[in-house]
Amino acid sequence: MTANRRTPAVSDATQQPAASTTSELSDTVGPLVTLPPRTPNRTVRLASGFQSTPLAERSTQSVAYSTTMTVAEQKAIIKAELAIATVASTDEDFPRQLFPDPGDDEIDAYLKATPLYDTESGRWVKLPKDVNCEEKLINIPMSEILGEILESFDLSAPNPGNRVVWDLTTKKSQRLAHEKEMAAKEKEEKDRVAREKQARPKSTKEKVELATDEGGDNGLDGKAEAANGKGQEDGAKEAKRAKTFPKAMHHSEAVPTKAYSIPDTVFTGTGPGFTIDDVDMERPLYRASLGVVDYKRDSELDGSITENTAQLGVYARQVMNHQPNRNFVRAANVSNERVRLFHFDRSGVKYSLLYNIHSNPRMLVRIILGLVSTNLADLGFDPSIVWEPTDDPAAKFKRGTLTTRTANNDTIVYDIVGVEPFYQRRDLVGRGTLCWSIEIRTASNRDQTEGQALFEKEGSAERDADVVAGEGRKSESEAADNGLSSKESWCSESRTSEEVFLAAAVGVKGVGQMVACEDVVETASFRGANAINDPGFLNRIKRRIILKKYGPPIHKFKTVLDVLYALIDAIRAHQRMVKEKGVLHRDISVNNILLGIAGADSEEGWRGVLIDFDMAIFLDRAEALLNELRTGTRMFQSLNVLQAWRPHDYLDDLESFLYVLIYLVLAFPEPNVECELPKELQDWNADSLYEAYKSKLTFITHGVLNFDVPPMWGYHISTLVEDLCRHFQPIHAMSIRISNQRLPKAQRDKLEASFKKKYLNDVDGQYDEIVGYIESAIENILAGQDGANEPSAMSSPSPTPAPRKGAGKRGSEEAYPHDAKEPSLKRSRH
Template identity: 25%
Template sequence: MATQVQAPFFETTYATVSVIGLNNVFVGLIIAGIVGEFSVVLLVPIITSAACALGNGLGYYAWGSDYPVVNRAVAAAFSNFTWMTTRLHNTSSFANSSEYRKDVDRVLRDELGVMYVGLPRFHETFFGRVADLTTASEAVFKKCMEGGEPLFSNGWSGWPKDANQDDVLSWFAELSEKLATLAEDYKSIPTHRRRPLAQPNKPIQGSTAERKLDVGFVDNPKAGKDSRCHWSQILVPGELKSNPAADTAAKAWLDLGTYAREVLAAQDIRRFVLGFTICGSFMRIWEFDRLGGLASERFDINEDGLRFVSTVLGFLWMNEEELGFDPTFTAANGQRFIEIERNGSKERLIIDEVMQRARCVAGRATTCWKAHREGQPQIPLVIKDSWQYPERGEEGALLREVTSKGVINIARHYYHETVQIYGTDDDVRNNVRGGLDVTSATNYRPERSAPPSSTMASVSRKGRSSSVAAGKKRSSSQAGASLPHSKRSCSTSQASGNLSNRVHRRVILRDYGTPIYKASSRTSLLAALDGCIEGHESLRKAGILHRDISINNLLINEDVNNPSWPSLLIDLDLAIKEPREGASGAKGKTGTRAFMAIGALLGEQHSFMHDLESFFWVLFWICIHCKGPDEHRVVARFDKWNYIDTEELAEQKKGQVSHEGDFIRTAKENFTPYYQPLIPWVNRLRKAVFPNGGWWEREDGGLYIRMRQILQEAQKDPTT
């Protein structure tokens, strides 16, 4: 059913959201003065809002509904000045990370955003699809109330009065088994294809870091207390808390979100995950998808026994599609495949292996599979699925254009589509969530539901556009990029007044390679990097800027039987045409933190120079984290790059490259023995990318050839 995924796909999402933290006090004061419609009295809620944000750690509550006049005025000011744009990144962005819980939780909280709860029609939306569930649940619940020792009588028999977690776990597992047995007369499909599992003290296999699951439903009917389960077997995760007060975003909800992330990462065709929380005797049903998390109204299982029975039986009886698996994938005769209609005829594409799967809940959640057309195993294809904002241009259309223009060393287009589920575009709001209206949630607030975001805030740098012309001088406005965040001019645009949505898109490529860090030798790595830079220049000459140079977007092909490019760039999700005519309207800009250029981290409008700098950071990162083609490590000093604030990361990167002696010392201390011979060449690249140890002042198209010449000379060095 599900495939274990080994290779992570790294993605960082930066989104403009409601203002957060103490800096907002100062921004509020500044805006109050600029807008000119505030009295001093109205400064109080601004300060109060910032204080509240610090207190609860969630920016979504920074501007409450108690001060609508302030909110409107502040929103208007932000539409004009938009200085305080908070960048949030995504848990799939972690590169070579140990994924400690404290670090993951902080980022996951941002990624999930507001988790809407108390939605009416939730149960009908997700459980109403299960055949015979209503009739069977009523009949089973009636049986539970019969006999001399009924299972239910003013509450469930055996319910631990103190709601002790271990006791509740045992009670839940035993009662679920009894309900499944009672239901066998009402369902032709055996309920024991899956079973409840309670292993609060036993780690589930398949996590980067150790993760334990309180309770859930697994696809292994023989699973018991001593079974070793993998996240690929967890169909429905659950979280139990003895205290009803733990039914909050910071506690039970976030814990369940952590489990949902592991399930989605381990099951490569999972579109969404259903789960549940029980806090005391209060239960909620949850759904996690590529926009975040939603939950039902809270109910007391000892008062609404019928709903509890319906929930348990629903989890036991749901088919794979109802549980969130992609029905466009079919399994038969030991193979998985999809079917497409291309050039007027149907084609069956056989899945060979999972290449990478994003470890996240909300986001693009890119998954790639190696595949081939049925009967043509010698010609590799790559299937790429992702969940995109509908406002963004389609990567598939851009790839088709690139392919037609003969751009070299870029993955070539084969096919693309918006995934259809029974004739309907597969999106989150209408298809996955069945049209559930989050504005009906008990914790919905308009101010935090549609943050003023679209593209990542970008520092306006007049005279430093991303056009093909070189030699443009940095203006005084560009120099302001090194000022504190609140001093930098940023621009954002909003897609619409509507709530977010994501659409399931599929692109198929006719080039295949492996990540560049798996190069068989140092020389092969250098040659592949050279080829990728050549591909980037070819792409730019076609009028397109890539904007997402990262370790998993640079591939190498060392298979002589593979007709693909020897090295190639992939992933045009964030690529734009130059000169860009306007913002896409999508709600964020993504990239991978560890490889982002200093200026990009500080919010500059993206230039090809930023991409060239990212090539340097990719090589720098590989030399530190790779012991060879197949062995990698985590380095605590650089693991922090996955989590720290983007401005702090920019400062750290400046410190790495500003002084030659310091850089060489850092390289000697941190490059693996395998990559120590590259230190002189990486240093030469540093001097080319950061002339005099400083930030580039002018766009310079000649940097392409200078970087490539260094890499070509390095390949001839016998010590490499």
């Protein structure tokens, strides 16, 4: 099934990504040049209780918060995200625009042939007529209808794969295999594996597993399953089978979680969009999901749109979490009378009108077929990321490739290292940033196979056998020669692209270096005709940047010296961007400072690398500075940014480096061991600007927060934090005085002139002083002075010592794996 796509959308015919906006920076391709964005010229638009399907109340970790919360709380956050990102379609033809195939004649032929629909009465015969009937009376007949629809249409092209309907209300599934050749190949492969198992001695564990495979699903009643399957075999539908299964679909978060949710019906599949082709899947998994359907009382379809979008949003978010190569997810609400289609992407949700499934049965058939389409673009898969089978029949995971196109329309293919991104933001709405570890494809790469990376935990329901990041991928040293990373994010088209700032940063030491970039697709291209003009719609462009590879984020440090050297080089890189390029970063955080590839042993200037310039701005654009007063990650925003005393300037970013250090000291008592922050520091991440400001101001000016510094950090780090706090005290004191509205204008003007001369204009002096404090701490640690590793309390800042500059010897010798997980922090996007 194909759909019309708007430029620069992916072509369904070729399944190729759009051409890049910037050519590759390499000896063979030539210098990096900026080209106009490949989006249509237009005016930019800015986005200015009933019993539901069960959402298990289990503990998990929010992307937005650093506290543990239930799935119901996740649902509340999604509801808040969608509050300003929901579009109601008024176009009767909206589903047809998304799913143009099959034609009406083919659907009509099915409706005349099926015994489930009566063309004379115009009704699906098994559905109850009572509009107020309960959900449980809808589930069984509707499940039969959905299964029969899928059995009656050819789903073998253009990307053949298995399709399974899982009815979680009855715990029954129907596995569809329309291609006899495909079914034969699956059986042949299964028989081969079985023969190999029989040919070698079996352990007790293997015997148990074999018995389970032959007798049923996870120890359920194998006889009953066989009987059900046999009763459903009939002619051309011999591949269809029914069985029971565990229905909880476990969640994927930034940290391990036991949370799960239970949609009513889930469609799963296999094919080039999935990292694993599990043709004998024993239960529905989000990592294999195509789309979901929830059943509702008919009355709940009218007045509960906010609840329904939030509930389906939980499912859509989990599909995207498990399948980071998905651009969007579609779902449906169905009652015994009507159906509504939902489209979720990084711009939010767009939902259709309600369609009567009896008088307009075509629409139900079209929507269901669309949710299981074999066209990857219709399902939301990024066709530039493909998972290919390996030559190793024992390998669980397939090998991934990423295809990009240059400004000259040349194709470059990269191998994806591993099967998961090493960085993933897990919000439903927003940038959805992903970072893949990649290599330029070579003949040797192509012949290699990925090892198994399946999370194995016997008897555990904590995860649904999903991938563990980092396992099965090449080591850092093996990938170092041609190692790169691919960063993907969905950017508002009204914002200057990050690639513009990275192009300015080419050759700047300590700033992540861009190799290539492209605009891939935009959310407007997924949403039907004229979507760009939908009220409240904020179009987002998927931008992909290929970067040179560095170490993990600074919070994955191995030694204290790793942190200090990384801070020095990142601060100096920030200084170069401000002084030489006129670029202000505006989002300094623990996620945007990378360690060098060898930590403190990296080349000087590259021991810390500044990345993520998507919130950056050119300093000569005064209007933009005035219009965007609060940007960045809340935990690390300066006092000035929180209070908006003056436009964001370099002093604010320098202050953010201080908060990065404090966060690391109090959140990580040991490398890779994260603890809960003190309540006072949790307030730095508060929703309330006042609470965040008050807590930080107390820390900076009064030093009343008496925290014991973990022994690993020691006395000299405590002294460093105190000295840096002391440095910013007079800056804040003068800012507070200037912000006093009762101050006479002449006096305020005098203070502003003094502030500008003493602080804003002394750019090099400010950077030198901050770096000097850090270098003094390094010098003292390397000198091994008494108290270097003794616990110390952060209290009232000490008198400011004269900054000293020292180059000391470097620490760690180990290379760093690219397996960083993201600390959960709020990020403001204005």
